[in-house]
Amino acid sequence: MLQNYFKVAIRNLLKNKTASAINIFGLTIGLTCCLLISLYIRHEVSFDDFQKNGDRIARVIMEYSFDGGSASGKGNYTSVRVAPVLQRTFPEVESAVRMTAYEKVVYYNDKMISEKHFMYADPSFFKIFSFRLKDGDANQALNAPYDVVLTESAAKKYFGEQNPIGKAFRVGNDSNLYHVTGVMQDLPDNSQVRFDFLASFSSLGIRPESENTYWNANYTTYLLLNNNRSIAGLQAKLPAFMKKEMQGANATINFYLEQFNKIHLYSPYDSFVPNNSISYMFILGAVALLILIIACSTYINLSTARSLERAKEVGVRKVIGAGKNQLFWQFIGESVLVCLAAVVLSLLVASALLPFFNKLTNATLDGASLLSLPFISFLLVLVVLVSLLAGAYPSFILADFRPVTVLKGSFKNTGKGQTLRRSLIVFQFAISVFLIISTFIVQRQLYFIQHAKLGYDREHIVVLPMDGKMVQSIPLMKQQLKSNSNVLNVSYCYRTPVEGGGGYNMRSASMPQTQQIAVTANPIDEDFVPTVGMQIIAGENISLQDVKDASLDSNARFHFILNESAARQLGWSAQDAVGKRMFLDDTRPGIVKAVVKDFHFRSMREPIKPFVLFPEASGREIMVKINGAYLTQTIAFIESKWKELVPHRPFEYHFMDEDYNELYSAELRLGKVMDLFAGIAIVLACLGLLGLSAYSAQQRIKEIGVRKVLGASVSSIVIALSKDFIRLTVIAIVIAFPVAWWATTKWLEDFSYRTDISWTIYLIAAILTIVLAVLTVSLQTVKAAMSNPVKSLRTE
Template sequence: MIKNYLLIAFRSLQKHISYAVINVVGLSIGLATCLLLITWISHELSYDTFHEKASRIYRASLEYSFGGQTARTAISPTALLPAVQKNFAEVETGVRLYNPSAWTPYVLQKDDKLFQEGRFYFADSTFFDVFTFPLLKGSAKDALTQPNSVVLTRSMAKKYFGSEDVIGKTIMVNNKQEYTVTGLTEDVPSNSLLQYDFIGSFSSLNASKEQIWWSANYETYIVLAPGASITTLFEKTSALVKKELAGELTNPGDYVVYNYIPLTDIYLRSDMSENKAVSDIQYIYIFGAIAMLVLIIACINYINLATARAADRAREVGIRKVVGALRPQLFIQFISESVIVTYMALLMAFLLAKVALPFFNEMTAQPLDSSHFINPAFIITAIAGATVIALVAGAYPAFAITAFKPVSVLKGNFKTSGKGIWLRKSLVVVQFGISIVLTISTMVVIKQLSFIQHKKLGYDKENTVILPLDGQTAKVYEQLKNEILRSGIATHVARAIESPTHINGTYSLNIPGFSNNVGIMVTANAVDPDFIPALGMELITGRNFTENDYIKMRKDTVCSFVLNESTIKEVGLSPEQAIGTFINMHNRKGEIVGVVKDFHFNTLQQKISPLILFTEEQQFHTILIKLKKGDPREALATLKSICNNITPHRPFEYTFLDQEYTAMYRNEERMSQISSTFATLTIIIACLGLFGLVSFSASQKTKEIGIRKVMGASAASVVLLITKDFTRLVILSIVIGIPAAYWIMSQWLNGFAYKTDIGIWPMVLAGISSLLIAFGTASFQAIKAALVNPVDTLRNE
């Protein structure tokens, strides 16, 4: 019986090959989209779940309030872990991490070769007890116990030592200290929040010899003891911190606490300032919805074409019922067709997904592997999903067709029901409505990205090269600066702790006599006198730093400060009042010498907050070089020659400030690329379905068209006859889709403190383009039908 059902199903599909192709192609595109997006979503959701103790690993994240301002950050001090391990049974073990190479990349030397590395972490000896990064060589217990020990990943071992056994080998770090290799791990998985190339022993750092509560620069991870309560640990930790910092927290309402964040929540659900690249659970929801919408559109094609062909199948059903076929048997027959189409589409979808995977990886910046597609569990899940789709998509057509009454059908009185026609029209509206929503959304995302790129930031990010500044470079900085300026390639050379795209240092500020003597929290950046002119910042009042300010700092430890507009507004000063006012910024005392116009030193999702520029030479980590306008290649070649001559201790590696700025919006850029790609696919799938429906409509009107042409109707009027109903449906979908897209994108834009307006043009362009594409698709088949010779269609009448 089953064999018979399948045979009939294949014959039916073969007889109507064009409809079968439309269904298979549309479904395969929809399923391929789902395969790719589900693979990406699974990868995103799997971050850090591979650790054996993942469910019990938490990160201690600092939250503090000072003067009514609250901030949250991922860092913690050196004292926290020893204190909680010593005092609380809830802590099984823990580890502190520190990556100073993120500030100034480390220089590693092997023989006569120099390399610059930015993923050189330091960790306590318990690192491998907390995290599951299996050692290929070395002892997990002892690898990080001794000072100046380092563990390498496989790729770094190959880079520095080739095929040699690395254990016991040494690497020179920062031209001053040899580190002995004590372990080798596999390369870090792509779904790990912690991405390292080197792990040095924490005991190598001076910080390991002290336990300080107030200076927080480290990451602290703890493993909760089995059965212990994280809430209890939080309460006990809060009480301990309050006791330890009692002398610092003197103002009412000030507090410092450490929130324990589950490790597996950090990548997608962090709501604080992170020093690692993280994503957002919002994107999981967005792209999961896109996958479902594309699949729904593809399923709608099957439902529409199957119900449209009901009249053609009516006589077949009538005859089968007369000769004794039962409705359940007929239902199974038509469901069999749906299953065959869906399985054929699934097979094609796997092929499409494999071909498209490299392009998809480029969009998502994730190294997804096609081996995921041949994973037995994934294949079984895909087949189960395809079966469900086949049953859901085929159920209504099967029910509708098998409900035909054989008496009406065989008498020739059968007509397609109004209910079926309205269903098809509704589904066409849904299809194009979804396409319009995705199209408008893509246009708004692109518009916001353009707004971000062209937003006036308060500083000039163009033609600015960023170089790292280490201790050895600092000793010859003046020579380096003079040579760069003498070469004529640059207008300014400046120093700072951080570039303006990544100013994260947070300090307490107190201005006696203002704001009720209660301090506030500010972001601050140590800079030199060239910083403000190099970046084209605008001073509202006062002056820029001078060399005398640094002489005063070195001689009397008295700082000079330049505040932004937001800071003086926060404390209740006017620009004129600010100049000459003495302030205390985290025990750095001095006077305000200038007020700079607000500039964006964070993403546009955040409002500009209080910021202070100050004088403190020993903190500089960054060199900013403002190149003259023109082709930068010749300037970079000259700069490389100068750096190699004056600072031969490190390789010449650089970034551009505008590249750093663009990188801040990498998630939004990926969202734009993915949504535009799949918006295009939804339109293609919807047009495939529309093409099929118009083809069927034209075939149903063959004789009517022939009579109209004999009576003198023009080809244009015939085209209008066939396309007008479908054009109305697309217009209705535009009317419905535009408000939906407007609401969705309004919610998304609310996540930006500075944003573009949606405007009318994305909606107008999406509506017009959808209408033209739909009309073009419908007209193609309608014109073909209109040009048929009426003699050929009426000769049998």
């Protein structure tokens, strides 16, 4: 019997090739989208799952304020004092590790490579984290200064097949050689701790007096607690402890603990790789689910559209003795075949599209995961559910009709069945409209971010690394580079405007020394402001002489440039601020020389805060402003001058707007994914509408014939057949509008600076949806309206 069911099912599928192809295509696309999104979500939520102590590790977040005011700064930074003090003081802390990462130039034989992932850590690193050495002793690997552990890839890059243990190489400007003490496996892609080189923390040569202060907070601290319940208990003790520690100071410091295995999706502060957002995982998961629902609804509607074609077949089967159960399993058999074909195809398509999807999401997803037990189990459950839904629906409808009624040709499918089909169309298009509106608003916000007036110009600025060896050659480098007409300006700084600056304190000369205001500040040279195009609204730019004055060993004199927010914080207007005396960290007395227009030095999720620019004779980055013409030749010219003037460093560069886009990497990924899957959703919804319009045209074929005989025009018939579907589309639009408004408003609340939600977005989405619906329905209604009435009426 079962064999017979499948034989008949295969015959019916082959007989109706077009309908079968559309069914399989719709399900395949829906399943493929669901698989790819599920693979990405699984990758993100599995971050650091391999860390055995993940629920016992806590990252320390520092928050500080001055003179009892509100919090002035908060972030994933601490001083070197925090780890040893907390470990000594609190029994809940089993171990602690301090870490920091830099970009370093590594020299070995004829190799000179800039390594972006060079990390320093305490010896306790291997006790706290579940990273194991393939070669070397983890208990000894980071004990001495200039010990370094390599990943397998780094070891192979420098030493080939040789044993790297004991080998030595030079790093940056350090006069001491670093010695390889261990080799470990390459780190997993879903690890928030990422490095190629891991050197001992003592290699940094930090002065002992740094252990006595909670300031100079430039490091990341992790604590290993006795158990995962200790985080809350330790957190409760920290405020009282820090109040005692800061007693007598004019500042307040508090520490907050973040559970390690929740940082990647829940923390606003990046780890050693950019964080993602749990809310974006829910958004993508909802998109995957909605697309899958649309695909399944489309299949149900297309199956229903074929019900009338098979009514006589069912009637004949019932006459010769077929029961409801047999008819039910016959339809289920066909659904199982379609679903299985769609599953197989979706696995193949997902595997083929994975490289493209990896590029879209900036991830390295493994296609082998598609064949893992969770995914196969999910697909099998899906096959059962869709087969029951799609197969049971038409079988119950057809099995309930009397054979006499069906064989007379008077079969009509109305009532509850018609209501369900229409409800599915409304639901499909409501989802599609919701996704279209959401996509429009996400793209509008991204456009706003990328084209907003930042207070500086990030376009066509080449960023190069700088070190202490280059200080003396900077004037010559500026002169040489500006000899090219395509180079407009050259400057150095510690951080570009996109990267912001470091944490400092400021006060005016009239304020008491105990009263300090937290401020972000950045050391610059005299060409910084014109290079990045900041707008001076009062005063004048600093000069080369100001840079020299700030470099004096004694009696250094500083000239500051404030942004508008910093001037207001000190109680001055832009014009009044010029010439006023102030202090930066009390070690830098000086006067305000200029005030620039406020500029965005952080993500647009945060409001603009006070910022100070001050002169210094060295930096970490060089910015070269070019005009954008003859880009390839200009970069080649810069490279030639670099090799001539900076032979001790490899030539590496990037553009400043790449750093800016990195601030919004999660949003940019979301925008790309929404673009793609909103388009897929509307295509699948149109397929469902196509199925229902085909079904409706078949049901009303004799009515159409009568209308044509009585003189109705093709256009009037098309309108008569289409108006019900347009009405369904309008209902879907009305349902989708408030849901889309609520969801997008909540998303935009994460940004301090955001686009307006214009009513035109909703109008465009509505017009687009209606036009697509009309075009889809017209494919069937025009065909039906132009058919020969003789063929439809000859049986009457």
